[in-house]
Amino acid sequence: MFDRLSFPQPWLSLILFLIWQILSDGVSGGSVVVGLILAWLIPQITHGFWPERPAFVKVWRMPAYILRVLKDIVIASFSVAWLILTPRNPRPAFISYPLRLDHPLAISILASTISLTPGTVSADVSDDNKTLLIHALDATNDQEVIDAIYNSYEKPLMEMFQ
Numbered sequence: 369m370f371d372r373l374s375f376p377q378p379w380l381s382l383i384l385f386l387i388w389q390i391l392s393d394g395v396s397g398g399s400v401v402v403g404l405i406l407a408w409l410i411p412q413i414t415h416g417f418w419p420e421r422p423a424f425v426k427v428w429r430m431p432a433y434i435l436r437v438l439k440d441i442v443i444a445s446f447s448v449a450w451l452i453l454t455p456r457n458p459r460p461a462f463i464s465y466p467l468r469l470d471h472p473l474a475i476s477i478l479a480s481t482i483s484l485t486p487g488t489v490s491a492d493v494s495d496d497n498k499t500l501l502i503h504a505l506d507a508t509n510d511q512e513v514i515d516a517i518y519n520s521y522e523k524p525l526m527e528m529f530q
Contacts, residue, residue, distance in 0.1 A: 376415045381407040426528050433524050437481055440520065444486040451487075451506055461507040462491070465500040465514055468522060472497070474529040481521050488513075 375381045388403035389395055451458055469475050475497060479490035487505040494500075507513050 375408065375411060377411040377418060380411050384410055429524060429528050433521075433528070436520060436524070437484065440485055444488075448486045448505065458506040459508060461504050461510065461513075463502045463504055463507065463510045463513050465502050465517060467498055467500055468518075469525060469529065470497065471529055474525050475500070478521055478525055482517065
């Protein structure tokens with residue numbers, strides 16, 4: 369009986385409940401009941417689509433990672449703007465990045481982080497999840513880009529997920 373009342377994705381349930389309360393134009397008894405039903409029902413229906421949850425060993429490192437990404441986004445924005453405004457020609461390149469991460473969620477976070485940073489885009493992940501194809505707007509050396517991504521993003525993700 370209680371197994372059916374479980375929340376397979378508790379954070380998703382909480383977010384759904386809070387969003388419902390915001391969208392329902394005020395908190396009332398009815399909106400709380402409907403919000404709780406939706407917060408329970410939607411994760412139950414979509415449970416089969418979610419990958420297995422990764423084991424976050426060092427969750428406390430996530431805020432530092434987010435701050436690092438935000439800082440890099442600001443710096444890269446100025447770099448891309450400078451590249452566009454100056455007469456220097458960019459050196460675009462596709463780079464095959466060797467992945468050390470193995471969990472699909474961690475790889476998705478890395479690919480999203482790379483795409484969020486101006487000047488780089490994650491183009492594809494190999495079928496075996498061992499290589500990430502990245503397009504860099506201005507890359508003088510493939511190894512420099514690989515080392516920068518590893519040290520800035522993949523290494524901290526490996527510490528968080530493994």
